[in-house]
Amino acid sequence: MTQAVNDLGRSASPMDERTKNLLGRALKSHYDDLVTAPIPDRFLMLLAELEAKEVRDE
């Protein structure tokens, strides 16, 4: 139909905006779910240890 096809026979037109939009939202949802998860204490403890070590070394 209106879709342009390049030499390789694949669709040369960009993905339609609706699909792009849908995938974009799903991607954000996936990521935001992970980003808002509670942070384990181990990371803050690690940084506190590293900081304490710097102070000792001075």
Add this chain to the structure above:
Amino acid sequence: MSDAPSRSFRDNLVKEIPNLRAFAASLSGSMQTADDLVQDTLLKAWGHSAKFAEGTNLRAWLFTILRNTYYSMYRRRGREVQDTDGIYSSKVAVQGNQDSAIDLADFRVALAKLPEEQREVLIMVGATGLSYEEAADICNVAVGTIKSRVNRARTRLAELLDIKGPSDLGPDRTSFAVVQASNP
């Protein structure tokens, strides 16, 4: 020591932990591997803080460290534990336009099937707020390569999730597509 990380560096590092975990989990497919990766990344960042150029994007710098660590040390292990069930907490549906929606669990299964080089750039430019240029620097490839990986990733995801484009929906969708295409 004069090279000791500053207070602001430490504070900014803490602020990036959620993004590091999310990126690491997306990359490895395992929350446990993600947390080990984040720990290694924090240690390296702390040890090399003098190499971070103030005023540049800390997230991009940390992602570079995390990514290099993953490819040099964790990749195989990540593969072994790749299991998208049970590593992520929620399974809510993602509301799309009108009648369409993608189930988050389905999306994650599809995402895990992408080649790593496509998955990582899709996450970077599609979810973390990094630019194509920053993603190109992180992956040490040209911007055009990033763009093509993103396009291939989207195409593959649409296939895996069986999302039909407007061409499958008949002429009614033409005006809708024109309106959408006029958006930047």
